[in-house]
Amino acid sequence: MEKAAQAATGGTQGSPQHRLCAVRHDRAEVIPERLAVVTGGNKGVGLEVCRQLALQGVAVILTARDEKRGKDAAESLRCESELTNIIFHQLDVRDDNSVTSLAWYIESRYGKLDILVNNAGVSGIVADEEGLKALNIDAETWTSGRAANLLKEVFQNTYDEALNCLNTNYYGCKRVTEALLPLLKLSTSGARIVNASSLASELKRMPNEKLRNDLCDINIWDEDRIEAVLNTFLEDLKNGRLEEAGWPMMLPTYSVSKMVINLYTRIMARRYPEMRINCVRPGFVKTDICWNLGLLTPEQGARGPVMLALLPDDGPTGCYFDQTEMVKIW
Numbered sequence: 001m002e003k004a005a006q007a008a009t010g011g012t013q014g015s016p017q018h019r020l021c022a023v024r025h026d027r028a029e030v031i032p033e034r035l036a037v038v039t040g041g042n043k044g045v046g047l048e049v050c051r052q053l054a055l056q057g058v059a060v061i062l063t064a065r066d067e068k069r070g071k072d073a074a075e076s077l078r079c080e081s082e083l084t085n086i087i088f089h090q091l092d093v094r095d096d097n098s099v100t101s102l103a104w105y106i107e108s109r110y111g112k113l114d115i116l117v118n119n120a121g122v123s124g125i126v127a128d129e130e131g132l133k134a135l136n137i138d139a140e141t142w143t144s145g146r147a148a149n150l151l152k153e154v155f156q157n158t159y160d161e162a163l164n165c166l167n168t169n170y171y172g173c174k175r176v177t178e179a180l181l182p183l184l185k186l187s188t189s190g191a192r193i194v195n196a197s198s199l200a201s202e203l204k205r206m207p208n209e210k211l212r213n214d215l216c217d218i219n220i221w222d223e224d225r226i227e228a229v230l231n232t233f234l235e236d237l238k239n240g241r242l243e244e245a246g247w248p249m250m251l252p253t254y255s256v257s258k259m260v261i262n263l264y265t266r267i268m269a270r271r272y273p274e275m276r277i278n279c280v281r282p283g284f285v286k287t288d289i290c291w292n293l294g295l296l297t298p299e300q301g302a303r304g305p306v307m308l309a310l311l312p313d314d315g316p317t318g319c320y321f322d323q324t325e326m327v328k329i330w
């Protein structure tokens with residue numbers, strides 16, 4: 001990872017690699033004033049974030065794990081919204097090679113990055129969608145987290161899905177951020193990082209009192225400690241003792257992944273005070289991740305992330321937002 005990051009900045013001045021990058025820079029036609037990367041940009045909130053940023057004049061690299069879905073999405077924005085400042089690049093946030101390849105692409109073409117929206121996410125659940133619809137759970141019950149017992153019938157927390165969820169929602173965000181940080185440090189307009197969080201990350205939803213208290217104290221956390229907690233979670237899941245160990249029972253892996261995204265946001269905001277790094281709950285949005293049960297449109301859901309992507313230099317950092325409102329949840 002470190003090697004990739006160094007490669008992405010052309011960190012070895014004077015080396016053949018660096019000279020190659022310099023030549024490629026000369027070839028770039030125009031370096032945009034603001035350049036953004038959006039992960040999971042092919043649909044839902046991510047697609048709308050791409051559209052709204054491009055409408056504000058930001059050059060957007062819409063990324064998606066699936067080449068066809070991503071290209072089609074970028075094409076739809078170019079045609080339907082007449083936006084010429086959107087390009088597609090493949091990115092699977094779980095795949096180191098894919099992440100490195102994106103970093104190389106941006107380095108060689110633009111030599112910097114201004115905005116990173118870590119939006120890609122999965123639910124961590126295998127759902128019986130028909131059964132879920134039949135339960136007819138109202139939005140209030142869903143967002144309050146009180147539906148956990150009802151949902152046991154239709155949700156399976158499999159170990160494989162949990163691994164995939166943590167690898168996407170937390171490790172994916174971290175992987176992409178680390179690879180693109182050297183480019184964000186070269187931002188000409190002030191670097192912004194926006195991480196997708198959720199209501200499920202609220203600490204009051206963590207029954208384990210010791211962990212709930214620990215999650216409030218940012219001074220004791222670093223990436224190693226986060227990884228240790230996630231490994232304990234996976235062990236408890238494997239041994240069927242999630243409830244006994246006091247993990248959240250409404251979308252357990254998803255909730256834990258978003259709790260650690262909040263921590264990661266705060267760690268990074270402290271480490272890079274010159275950047276504006278925040279996390280945001282887009283709202284309860286009607287998209288695939290929540291089986292289209294949400295109430296808001298993706299257009300509404302994108303407003304918070306877009307606002308944070310365009311924060312002024314004296315804007316907040318290390319904070320949690322519920323849509324466009326800053327909320328104290330720790």
Ligand SMILES: NC(=O)c1ccc[n+]([C@@H]2O[C@H](COP(=O)([O-])OP(=O)(O)OC[C@H]3O[C@@H](n4cnc5c(N)ncnc54)[C@H](OP(=O)(O)O)[C@@H]3O)[C@@H](O)[C@H]2O)c1
Binds near residue numbers: 040066069289
């Ligand atoms: N909708 C809500 O109510 C809600 C509430 C709170 C938080 N959020 C958060 O908002 C973010 C966006 O969700 P959404 O509502 O827009 O859901 P969505 O429509 O299901 O979009 C999720 C996006 O993530 C992508 N993705 C999944 N795994 C990926 C991977 N390994 N690499 C790259 N991209 C990947 C998906 O791509 P594919 O099409 O290839 O699967 C899709 O583009 C998520 O982080 C979610 O947790 C949503």
